[in-house]
Amino acid sequence: MQSRRGPTYKDGIKRVHVGCGPHNLLPDWWNVDVRKFSGIDAVCDVTQPWPWEDLEYVFGEHFLEHLPLDQALRFLENAGKSLRTGGTLRLSTPNLEWVLRTHFLQGEAESQRRILDTIKMNRAFHGWGHHFLYTKEMLTFVVTEMGFANVTFYTYGESANPDLCNLERHGGFQVYDGQPSVLIVEAQRGPDSIAIPATLTAFFQEHFLRYIASGH
Numbered sequence: 231m232q233s234r235r236g237p238t239y240k241d242g243i244k245r246v247h248v249g250c251g252p253h254n255l256l257p258d259w260w261n262v263d264v265r266k267f268s269g270i271d272a273v274c275d276v277t278q279p280w281p282w283e284d285l286e287y288v289f290g291e292h293f294l295e296h297l298p299l300d301q302a303l304r305f306l307e308n309a310g311k312s313l314r315t316g317g318t319l320r321l322s323t324p325n326l327e328w329v330l331r332t333h334f335l336q337g338e339a340e341s342q343r344r345i346l347d348t349i350k351m352n353r354a355f356h357g358w359g360h361h362f363l364y365t366k367e368m369l370t371f372v373v374t375e376m377g378f379a380n381v382t383f384y385t386y387g388e389s390a391n392p393d394l395c396n397l398e399r400h401g402g403f404q405v406y407d408g409q410p411s412v413l414i415v416e417a418q419r420g421p422d423s424i425a426i427p428a429t430l431t432a433f434f435q436e437h438f439l440r441y442i443a444s445g446h
């Protein structure tokens with residue numbers, strides 16, 4: 231049997247599946263996770279600098295929300311810099327707007343309902359190791375500011391690129407009031423360089439990061 235060769239090799243697999251977890255490994259992808267799950271290709275923290283270049287695709291399912299916001303930016307920067315020009319990043323992550331519409335009754339509510347909704351909202355933000363929930367606008371803003379191009383949202387399993395169709399494995403995708411429960415975004419490495427602009431760091435520092443820094 232031919233052994234699998236990773237993205238460090240010129241002829242290796244150039245499709246990296248980040249935060250792959252133990253259950254949804256993709257056969258033609260280089261499956262990586264920060265935890266040492268059986269069957270994965272490499273243990274790595276993708277918020278640290280990547281040893282790879284010229285990647286064709288980076289895919290991460292139900293992964294981005296597990297990173298603190300500053301680390302999520304570093305992951306996006308690493309992914310973008312490791313992609314070849316024209317390479318694509320595809321991410322799925324819970325949709326905050328769907329959470330709001332489905333987990334919290336607007337207007338008057340009975341006390342018991344309000345108590346349960348309060349728990350459900352907090353669970354969405356803090357449960358399962360979540361750190362930050364995104365909206366379509368926030369994802370678009372972040373990746374565009376960082377230099378990605380052709381930002382496009384898709385539904386579960388769909389893409390204009392046949393290589394990126396039917397990748398999702400994580401179940402539970404629903405639509406309520408026109409809002410998908412999970413945002414699935416693709417963004418390409420275009421002609422611009424990928425970086426975290428100082429203005430973006432300052433924006434998040436002012437509005438979010440300084441409030442969650444330890445000791446505050």
Ligand SMILES: C[S@@+](CC[C@H](N)C(=O)[O-])C[C@H]1O[C@@H](n2cnc3c(N)ncnc32)[C@H](O)[C@@H]1O
Binds near residue numbers: 264
């Ligand atoms: C909710 S699980 C999703 C697993 C899989 N993608 C799925 O949908 O079934 C999030 C995964 O991200 C991994 N993860 C969290 N932080 C990471 C990091 N910094 N680098 C790589 N993987 C990370 C976790 O270990 C976990 O396996």
